[in-house]
Amino acid sequence: MIASRSVDPGELRAAVARVAGWLRGEEPQPPRAELAAAVRLSLRTLAADAPGRSVEVRVPPFAAVQCVEGPRHTRGTPPNVVETDPRTWLELATGLVDWPAAVAAGRVSASGTRADLSRWLPVLRP
Numbered sequence: 001m002i003a004s005r006s007v008d009p010g011e012l013r014a015a016v017a018r019v020a021g022w023l024r025g026e027e028p029q030p031p032r033a034e035l036a037a038a039v040r041l042s043l044r045t046l047a048a049d050a051p052g053r054s055v056e057v058r059v060p061p062f063a064a065v066q067c068v069e070g071p072r073h074t075r076g077t078p079p080n081v082v083e084t085d086p087r088t089w090l091e092l093a094t095g096l097v098d099w100p101a102a103v104a105a106g107r108v109s110a111s112g113t114r115a116d117l118s119r120w121l122p123v124l125r126p
Contacts, residue, residue, distance in 0.1 A: 006048045012041045016094060016124055023090055036062045039086050042093040045123040054114050055080040059089045070114050080112030095122035 015038040021027030029035070039062040046057065047065040054070030056078040068080070084092070088107040091097040099118035102108045110116065 007041050007045045012045055012124055015041045016090065019090060020094075023087065023094065023096060035086055038090055039063055042090065042123050046093070046117070046120055049123060050117075050120045054078075055082060055112070055117075057081075057117070058083040059086055062086060067120075068114055068117075078112070080114040082108060082110045082115050082117060084108045092117075092121050093123045095125070 015034070018034045019030045019038045022030050039059050043057060043059060043063050043065045047067045050067040050069070052069035053066040053072040055068040056064055056066050058064040058081065060083070066078075070080075084102070084107060088097070088102055092099060092102055092108070097107075099108070099116070099121055103110055
């Protein structure tokens, strides 16, 4: 679980810029460290934009955050979980794909009554 401290927007933009060609299908997958940085910074931004602990967002193998106001989860499996792969998460975070489309395509697993992140996406706005 990563901390939800705020992220410098410039740092987030730079991290996403390093993986942007891959997200658009124009370049090979970036180095693991660059991909991890973009995922972690964008998740930390989500946690800052949607503070709370009622939803756990997981992007294995890089990070997970708790966010969204509501009942706090403390033990066991959280009642509201969102899980996706790094590419899908970054596409959502940058607005290359929208939440309903990703969920409908099965690219995002979202369980629980609060596990809809569409209100807070994309986290990186032009």
